[in-house]
Amino acid sequence: MDRKFFASLYKERKLPAGQGYLRYFDLIFLLAVTLLGLLTRYVFRNVETMDYTICLGPWVEGFRQNGRAFFLDDSFNYTMPYMTFLYLISKLPFRDLYLIKAFSTFFDLVLAVLCGKIVFHITGNRTRSLLCFGTVFCLPTVAVNSGLWGQCDCIYTTFLVASLYCILKDQSHRSMILYGIAFAIKLQSLFIFPFYVYLWVRKKVSIGQFFYIPLMYLAGCLPGLLAGRDLKRLLLTYVGQGNTEPWMLTWYWPNVYMLFGQTNFWKIYGKTGVLFCAAILMLLLYGLVKKRVALSGENHLQILLLFSWGVLLFLPYMHERYAYPADLLAIMLAFTLPKKWPIPVAAVFLSAVAYSGYLHGGCAFSQQPLCIIMIGLFGYGIRQVFFAKNPEMTSREEL
């Protein structure tokens, strides 16, 4: 009986549309892990954070009371795509808190599927791709971000990851369109813009395809334009976001400003930090171009991580949530190169502690030692991209 039971559990069933094989064992795992992830978010459903009570809740209420006229209001600083979503949910007869979190949860699922597909595309290993799906969907920072916090980092990250997937499949048009959509949702998608510049150098994208970025941004502004909002205000939404609380060079994120302090020099650091970060990215890009780093699947992830960590470490005004895409890239990297497993462990740990700073009004311990870990991650990224001896990173190709 035992033998028959395990044989049926491991029997492979062919999936439709030539998508490979799946066992009942895999299906049980998928269903169980999805259920656990959904239940976790269900547990968090009633939590109202400051972001909801001060921003999202009043905005939805504003749409309920004023309808489309609220698009002309000055009280919000999110971009039009997300505000359009809030407008749509204001029409529904359900609690807006639940709808906001359900929307983010939906994108969590899509994001997890995409991460699994990327791992499968690179490795061809079903087990790793399913584990990646489960890990991403049940990652505490991902579950807390959407389920407890009600934030929308999963939305723009989904489009970023989808863009990466299209690049891996040599679909550059779709990739740039998706990247443009990510940019239209959140400014933080610019963290990995240098990667696309490198792709252009390597002839993976053409210069004309970069115009999809402002095109998608303008397309995202349409609901606001149609409602009568001024085009200049729409175009300068991100500038308005950047000017709030300039004295806070870091919001619980362990970067260099947490190490060196942000007391008397916040004005100088704030202005020069952005330029300094741009210089670091420029140097990294130059190094990549000179070294002709091969564009294997794993290298895409390594390079993206390098740029992400560089920005997280050197750009001022970092928030706790801005490492969200980098954490997922690190997880995907660990599933493609299992020996790199300490990387996502360290990365997610940093994020989890940073989240606690916002959610609990302070971290359980001083974050300054964590800055050393962040510097270590960046240093590791540099080593892997520029100095690693493994063939996948050092093969030279002609331009």
Added chain:
Amino acid sequence: MDDYLRGLIDRKLHIGQVSFTFAEIALVLFGSLLSGMIRFKMGALSSLPADVILAILGAVFVYCVTKKAERSAVAYCLLLLLPSFLLAGSEKRMTECLSLCFVLLFILCAWKRKGMAAAVCFAAAVFCQPAALLVLPLYLALVHIRKIPLYGYLILAGGFVGRLFFCRMFGRGFSGIDRSVITGIANIYTLIGTGNYEAEYGKAGILLGAAALLGSLYMLFQAKYEAKAEGLMEIGLFYLLLETFILPYMMPSHLRLAEVMAWLLALAGTERKMIPAATAVSLCSFAACTHLYAADVPLPMAAFALLHGAVLLFAGSRIVSRMVRRPEHG
């Protein structure tokens, strides 16, 4: 006279197939004496019988695996002199020690390919203390490689239901968990804090912990592994450390189970690095006990949480290095 006494140290005695020297006897006697004296000073002499039973069984376990009397003597003394066990005193110690004994018997029987006996021992461990369910992933792994028959689940269910009836009849607490304390030991909740969301983190912690166990078991089941004693103990230790690290409402008694497993693995296994790992687990366990009973620790609990995490990663890497992947359909 001197030479005679010196010669006595290495003189071998044989009882059946077991041979040991006077040095081991002296170690056992002095260890028992010291342990008794420490417990007497702490007013916890009543816990000594339970700890002696556990120490004897631990020594037998180590001897069965290694066939070395000196290691089993060291195991006996260690288990009697573990600081967290000394500090824990007489609080519910008999059921905890009995449960630990049954867990060790379960591993021994599984190693000796006596599946039914292993299932019965595990059910008995759960009956004594439901915290033994922390070893359930190891049980699942053994069922998966068919060292324990499928109907062993029925036996386990019997132990679980028996515990329920026992608690109902005698009005005892079922789980022994203090649900008002989410950070009973230094673990992930010490590092990230809970703030105003203790209830939510408690429920989510159980769900995400279950997801982590599910994922790790899914990965484990993809690989081939042999049911040797050292391998089984490594799997058991890894899951104990994982559960005590990520699950909420964990108590120092749960970490003591991991501590016993770590030291037995250090003595019965071949990996030398297990000794510092077991020391680290003991430090974390002692810190948890001190935090509970004295409400004071020399270092911030976050430091012990990081130490716990580091040992967990080490235990995980040991299992991954042993696994040989099963071939997979493209």
